[in-house]
Amino acid sequence: MTDTRKPVWSWLIVLVVAALLTQTALNVVRPVTTYKLLDLGADPTVLGLITAAYAVVPLATALWFGRISDRVLDLRWLVAGGAGLLALGSVGLAVASNIPLVGLASALLGLGHLVFTIAGQASVARYAPADRMNTGFGWFTAAYSAGQLIGPLIGGFLLGTETGSAAEGRSAGIAIALWVGALLALAAAPMMLIRSAAGPGRGRLEVEQLGPETGEEPAETSGVPAGKATLVGVLRVRGVASHMLASLALLAMLDILTAFLPLVGEAAGVSPAEVGILLAVRAMASISSRVFLPRLSLRYSARALLLLSLYGSGLALILPPLVITHVWAVVPLLILGGFCLGLGQPLTMTLVSMSVPESWRGAALAVRLTGNRAGQVVMPLVAGLIAAPLGAAGAIWFTCGVLLLSGWEKSVRSDPPPSG
Template sequence: MTKNEKSASPGTLRWLLVLIATALLSQTALNLIRPVTTYKLIALDSGPVTVGAVTAAYALLPLVTAISLGRISSRTRQVRYMMLGGIILLALGGAGIALAPNVVLVGAASAVLGMGHLMFTIGGQSSIARFLPDSELDKGFGWFTAAYSAGQFLGPLVAGLILGTGTSPDSPERVASIGISLWIGVACSILATPLLLANLQPATNKNNAAASPERPKTSALGILRVPGMSSHMFASLTLLSMLDILTAFLPLVAEQHNVTPVAVGVLLAIRGCASVASRLVIPQLSAHFSRPALLRTSLYVAALTLAVAPFFIDSLWIAGSAMLVGGFFLGLGQPLTMTMISTSVAPADRGAALAVRLMGNRLGQVGLPILASTVAAGMGPAGAIWFCCALLGISGIEKSIRR
């Protein structure tokens, strides 16, 4: 470790703790709002195709803005302002979904929600790539994404508890509970703002990327041409899309089998909790196994186990076991792809490379829900989950061939 890194370590650790706290709050909000959005669509008499379209709308604005935001995150000295803007948009998107009287406005508010998530995520990931030494990137990305998984555990659990055990999709009680859940998500997001308003960001960074605006920019195409980059991007895309498909379509599978929202919340919470555990042990696993081997294992095991859950949705312990194992291995993949992408490019290009990764993720989040909903129209809602599991397996095979 260099002298600069040693002197900056207390401030860097403090900022990492801020990132973890704000990620936990924002992702609890996001993952409370998103499954409840599906229940609101069900109450509005929507089917799998509409749910797929609204899920795709969530990623539409991020798809066209990811690279530009990545460039901004690399140049700006106060990246916390980007994260703060993301938190505000998350709150506005959740409020819009709560107030929306029809499917079109739910889709528009979901797009705002997705934009907020993108801004916060780019800011947080860029901060880790900028301020942490390369030797600690696995730990930084692992802890940051562990906070995401903790939010993915808490959000659905709170939503399920509020929505309760009723199975009538449009009863007054269900409609009222949906509104309460969404407003709680908005409030949870707003709680993160004080941490970002305070100037707790480190004053210096390890590569001075933000202080070098004259450096020629590497194009998105140039980043994609880096050896192995497109493979990492595809793995990242399928892993994130699996989370989206589970969140959006598992409630539909449950409604088809008269499984209560509480049970759905518990299943999604189990998945999130397992991902927290896996991300906290990534530094230890990386010390004994190579990143490519861990990523391949993540893709294969997640594909096999998560495909089991829809078959046994009415048996909580079987579906829960599948979500536990699948969630653990699904959780490994995202931080590993972040580290592999970050270390594949020059330090000053890391914000842009992570933005290209997020653009690829959003491309998958736009296209795959539409494709998945088409499959679901023929096979039922479970078909959407199986479709995404197949893509995880294909990504694992592609990684194995590239060895």
């Protein structure tokens, strides 16, 4: 008889390939959108508004989609739908002729990313064994980091090396890059129609005790009711709000770097191709940390690794805007900051998943994404206002401050003791 408790990972391979395609598309499109807005005459405040528009619709719909992911039997269709929306948003950006249309297309792009991410995370939470959940989330988010590496390189290559007034003729390159992003996202949809074996969902007996990876006790033994998951109910679970703050800060830094580093580079005379390489360096470092996360989790607690992620990235990313023209200085800082950033997201996914009852996990991950999207609305708006008097570097420095604040909050709070 086959041991049904052994994980079957073919579903994860398909999911990771789809994630690589969609996130490559997303990270071709989002930095290029900054250059399109510059061509349309946008200033840093407008850039902050458009970056926030990316998260407005997801902010209102994340919990709803999370509940759907808990109920739907076949998550492949939800993942494929997210990829299709990403493609549609990229097409909208390619054909948009003014700033409001760019904002609408960005909102659609954000919705596609939300749907894909919720369905993908729910797949990992549903099918990965409890003691291998960090591995599943690690590989899923490593695909995101790989897309964050490849996408800016493609976009930078298509836009070229000209800056300032010499770059007035790059509109054609911007349009081509956005269409390339649309095609990459569209290619991910049929990937999910491949019939792949998926491991059986875990029964409650399989999650009664956690390993040293999480350092959290299961919610079922913490007095959490196992009824319908609500926003308030999930947030009241001990530790969840803190994990969400950390996740919000980490994701905000990725967004701010993607949107504002091209602006820093443009002001300093650094070409789109060079900025693309710098963003790829950051992403490569994040890939390495996510690949090594399962091994690191065996030696260090999730709390220690999350503190390293928050403090390390918050401190390392203060200086790159000041030394962006000096490759020897900016590359090591982006490597260090990227490595630390890469650790945090899969850790917060695991910590949130393991803090709530199993039947709440899709909704809890969606609540986490709701917090992320709230941060993606508020943080760029505030960062854009700060960037107006201080320059684009001010937006990055502000986000570093939020990372350090989240690290301090984690340091002083009392987490639930490990079970067993």
